[in-house]
Amino acid sequence: MADTNLYVDSDSKLTALLASIATEPALALDTEFVREKTYYPKLCLIQIATPKLTACIDCLADIDLAPLFNRLFKADCTWVLHSARQDLEVMYQQGRQLPHELIDTQIAAALLGHTPQIGLQDLLSEELGVDLDKGFARSDWSRRPLPEAAVRYALDDVRYLLPLWQILAQKLNVLQRGDWLTSDCVAALNTPPVTPPLTLCTRLRGLRSMDPQRQCAALALVTWRERFAQSLDQPRRWIMSDELLLRIAKSLPENLESLQAVDEMPRRLANRSGHELLAALQDSDGADQRMLIETHLPPKRPEKRELQALHERVRARAGELGLHNEVLATRREIGEFLVGRTSGRMDSGWRQAELQCLLADHPENGQ
Template sequence: MHLHPLISDTATLEKLCSRLATADFVAVDTEFMRENTYWPDLCLIQIASSEEAAAIDPKAPGLDLKPLLDLLVENEDVLKVLHAGAQDLEIIYNLTRKTPWPMFDTQVAAMALGLGEQVGYSSLVESYLGHQVDKGARFTDWSRRPLETRQLDYAISDVTHLATLFPKMLNRLKKTGRGAWLDEEMHRLADPSTYANDPEMAWRKLRLPNRKAETLGRLKALAAWREREAQSKDIPKGRIVKDDTLGDLALSPPRTQADLGRVRGLSSGWATNDIGRRLVEALQSAGPLDPDEMPQRDGARPGMGKDSALIADLLKLLLKIRSKEADVAAKLIARSDDLEAIAAGQREGLAVLDGWRRDVFGSDAIDLVEGRLAFAIVDGRLRMTRMERSET
């Protein structure tokens, strides 16, 4: 594989992307910093086909990333290969408001191949290629210039190994007939809405102080205000106000800005400064949360009773058994929310009850809940037993 010198000019990038546009696939990785920023600070982009690989310096003066971004989000003839690519996709979305497609995530593929739920990149490389990944530059400061040779060697190896690893994993998936199992997960990963930082939705990620519409309305307004403040200043939102303080403000809103000086988690300066004024304005503009936005209570699920938690636990045990038998990560088959929904009586709109997931687990899950399947101990080993329902 030909390794290019660090690309820092648009003309060279255009030529590289023109060649890569004819490749069957490209492996993609990024290096970024976000400890002190709201938005990820993109520091390096690595890309490789089966024939060539390069690192691109997005911080180079005058460099236009458009040829690369067009390759990633506009060219659907080239498959984009990533490993645990959610953060890489977030960066690409922030730059383009689009996500790459089609795509293949080797961590998700590893789940389908029964290699675990969160297999690390270095473990996959060692397992498939027999190489030890050098982690010496893993925690380096990628924003500093110039980049050192050891940093570039580390970064470029991520995509060169990935470009070699991908075909081997793809062949194994074809042999097991599980390639289609990845489709739903790939569509979920590539859904642009996953990466949209909508301030109006920020409250959903917070622990709810209670379920009163008035409190949640204030929490929604405060979370949106904090998100916009963090975005505009490009600093982590926790540096604006901590989550716990937002909850306290939603529960016990101050009547005036002067009262902010007595709120735990805020300095006395909030009583007079501009950011304190904007916080109070956000609170004063808040109304009760709309009924259609109210979070659903667990007890409101259909069929949810006092034994539902026990039923969900039995489903978890069944999932563990079936995932082991199928040699696939349990997380790829079903999530805790799916099991709770089945335990509560839901039968529509669940991916676990469709397609291959139903064949591997979903059908048995329904049989267990409805009494047609039971656990039994046979010769000291846990077995599943089909039940004969007697006629009455």
Template structure:
């Protein structure tokens, strides 16, 4: 078998043939881990358009051109599903969306350095550039940040910029593995990775599309029409691979739902729909969606609870947030991983709830148990010389 070329052999020439890609992936399949990143566009499409794949191991970094005419990405996707090779990414959700939409599956196993950073004291949602600066002690070239990655040929500057997203990631990964070994927190990262590996995150079912809209009324018939319109729009956008707002904006769907058209001519009077829309295929299918909704029996229409005014934040929530900040500073964990501000507010309002995130898994050890003590009066926060101290109180057994 011909030895696989190294990065030095490739220079700045992307892989553009299936044969070369298979050769690379065969070698990478023997690696302990690989680092992966993608460049994509989605300004004019529903699904992100994959424009470049960057991958690296200890022997080099490589750019793969998915837009090349003579390339089949199957070897790469086989590599991404190879369970003997760890895939390392940073802020992986957008990459996962691409892989899921192209293959119907997600890579495994995977390690997200942004999640690891949150566990290891780098705060919430830290950027890749920050990790490169603090861990690798290097500076990223920003000159190609706003590249149109769909245009060919790519310059050496653009390719160098893109490969920088996987070369430094090798050292960052090793740093976090060592830190997680030291602190025995690998399971914490694995728990968070399970969240981002939920396939439901990466595909919107048309039937549920209306639930993502900011609805200002709870009238059942309006909701029934809106649900069918949102479903129609999602199917149109997915089928035509265009942004949903290019099909119809939310405001347009709200207007149609509020004043359902009885015939096609009415569609041409709706602001936000193009002239002649009523005679188009999309116009006819939109009208069919409205008619379907109008035929739904009253007892089968969707309902949503009227949003109640948010009560004032209980003082206990403020104390819990102070406790959370102290605990996170002590352990070097990003507060976002344990609980959001909204979750703390809700818990403080209903302190007997057990189905809260701070009481699950490792979060309970870090924060949850002490939070329960604080709410039950068995723990106090005191101020001394400008510092906040945690004082555990003796239980009153009388």
């Protein structure tokens, strides 16, 4: 492994780095960002590693990052990340696209029997015997200058990713699970990097207990809140809490007076955005909206005994494969299957093949 550590904070250094990685087929990648006070993540660092170097690119320096993104988003560039979800989101916000090929070592580890959400530090310790310093995990990455120890921490997040991937790949090949990883990483890339308003809406606690008209009102308010938070670049919770959003949706106010009368309605919000909120509510209800919500709401719970029985069978099959059972199918996915709604994971790819015998005697199978 190379000892070359680069801190890139100028165009000339970036040009040199790009020349060094121009022909590398796979790049270990990580990002550091802050978003506590913003809607969009503020990208602070991009870390890159190859077999010959590790580099930390200061995204807050006076650098033109366009050449870097041109390289990273080329079709011949594979990204190797650990727990890629948030990194994909922040990179998508910068480049408005996703990599053509992804290898997520957290997914790979889960397919080998590791805990599904295993952290990089624990995985490196178990697979490579490498112990990383965890002291800078919650650093303010927008701080400048960054402490030297923080830069080392950031570099270590990518320094060992390629050797780790080589070991995981060998083990996957022995078990003939390379296709499993490819399938799951493609699914990760097909997941929207920014959570859609409909998904945010269906996650609201108590939504299912509301009638369809008020569910549609909640969706309209979630959509408005997302757009407004984006326009101000502020966290959505700063605009309107979930609890307030549901109270407004339940009240269905028709004018400013009734909107202001909603329990704990901030006067500033009503004065600033009251007419927009009322307009959103006025046009919220419709057959299409109702169908969207109904088909995306978490389904009603299946019969408890039936759920437990199938869950135990899935657990047993996962044990035979040396997997944690939620890697094969989560309890929620099993419940959805039992009420006739499939998640897409259980009824396609390698999971379908492994679960086929277990599910064949259920009438819901094939719906």
